Each structure stands twice: as C-alpha cells, then as structure tokens.
Amino acid sequence: MSRTDPPDFGVLLNLAFAAFKDALDADLAAAGFDDIGTSFGYVFRLLAPGPCNLSELASQLGMSAPGALKVVDDMVAKGYVVRSADAQDRRVKRLQLTGRGHAALERARQFHRAYEQALAQRLGAAPVAATRTVLEAMTAALAERGGRMPRPT
Incomplete structure (x- = not known):
C-alpha cells in the first residue's frame, strides 16, 4: 500500500471509533466520570432496564x-453498581x-446524540444518515450469523 492509498475499511472504522x-x-x-473502565458502557446498557444477576x-x-x-467489582468500588x-x-x-451509574449512562447517551448531531451539521444530514444505515446493516449481519455484542476487553 502506498501513502496515497486510502486506509482499509476496517482500519478506517477502527480509527473512527478511537x-x-x-x-x-x-x-x-x-462531567466528573473520569474513572470509567473500557467495559463499563456495556454493563451500563445491560443494567439500565433493571437488575440481573452475575450469571445473566x-x-x-x-x-x-x-x-x-x-x-462488576470495579464498578461497585467506583460507585456505579450496587x-x-x-x-x-x-x-x-x-x-x-446506582444513581451515579444512571447519571454516567445518561451523560454518555447525551454525548452520543450531540456527536451525531455535530457530524450532521458539519457534513450534512444525508451522509450521517447513510453512515448510520451502513453501520446498522453491519451489526444486523452479525446478529443474523448468531453473533453477539463484542466481548468487552
């Protein structure tokens, strides 16, 4: 690959996510949530609808x-889960x-919405909507193959 070649699609996805x-x-x-671990987001979303046990x-x-x-032990120690x-x-x-866990999740959700809105303002609504469609198709294909949420690291 030369320096003028565009990055591979997967590399571009990874860089965009980073x-x-x-x-x-x-x-x-x-916002005061400077201690969130890399796997916390998955747990926040899974616990948001209500409690579950560790096996679930x-x-x-x-x-x-x-x-x-x-x-979970890390999240309990930091006051996000009880x-x-x-x-x-x-x-x-x-x-x-906990209340702190719900507040962190809500702040993250607000950020997600604002980030997408800022992209739409910068690039236009159509390209951002098209990007969302592509990403949704990619995740739907994973689900069709019996895949699940990526394992947090």
Missing part, C-alpha cells in the same frame, strides 16, 4: 462469570445501577 471514544472519554471526565450479565456480555465479576440480595434466593446477588 476518535469517537477519545471524545466520549474526555466529555465524561469533564456474563452471558449477555459473552464472557465468563469470573471475567464479568472483575468488571449488589443486593435476590428476593427469592438470598444466595443470589442482584446487580443494579
């Missing part, structure tokens, strides 16, 4: 229970977002 993630992390840090969470994340436990006893089985711990 730019987005850097801007998101900076925005969250400015690990399954939805596509990772082992010990791996999910490590993420554990409570299950009403039917006291041995089972339910995981749920």
Whole structure:
C-alpha cells in the first residue's frame, strides 16, 4: 500500500471509533466520570432496564462469570453498581445501577446524540444518515450469523 492509498475499511472504522471514544472519554471526565473502565458502557446498557444477576450479565456480555465479576467489582468500588440480595434466593446477588451509574449512562447517551448531531451539521444530514444505515446493516449481519455484542476487553 502506498501513502496515497486510502486506509482499509476496517482500519478506517477502527480509527473512527478511537476518535469517537477519545471524545466520549474526555466529555465524561469533564462531567466528573473520569474513572470509567473500557467495559463499563456495556454493563451500563445491560443494567439500565433493571437488575440481573452475575450469571445473566456474563452471558449477555459473552464472557465468563469470573471475567464479568472483575468488571462488576470495579464498578461497585467506583460507585456505579450496587449488589443486593435476590428476593427469592438470598444466595443470589442482584446487580443494579446506582444513581451515579444512571447519571454516567445518561451523560454518555447525551454525548452520543450531540456527536451525531455535530457530524450532521458539519457534513450534512444525508451522509450521517447513510453512515448510520451502513453501520446498522453491519451489526444486523452479525446478529443474523448468531453473533453477539463484542466481548468487552
């Protein structure tokens, strides 16, 4: 590949995600959420509808229970998640977002909307809508193949 060749599509996707993630992390840090780990976003979204136990969470994340436990322990220590006893089985711990967890998720969602709106203002609504269509088609293809959410690292 010469220096004038455009980057491969996958490389471009990766670089675009890195730019987005850097801007998101900076925005969250400015709002007081400067301690969010790389896997927290997945957990925030999975716990937002309501509590679940560690086994359910690990399954939805596509990772082992010990791996999910490590993420959850970090989130509990930082005040984003709380554990409570299950009403039917006291041995089972339910995981749920704290007020801080909900606030961080809402801030991230606001950032996502604002980022997309800023791109639309800069580039036009049509190219941004077309990009969203391409990304949705790519993720739908993954789901059709039985894929799941990427395993957080």
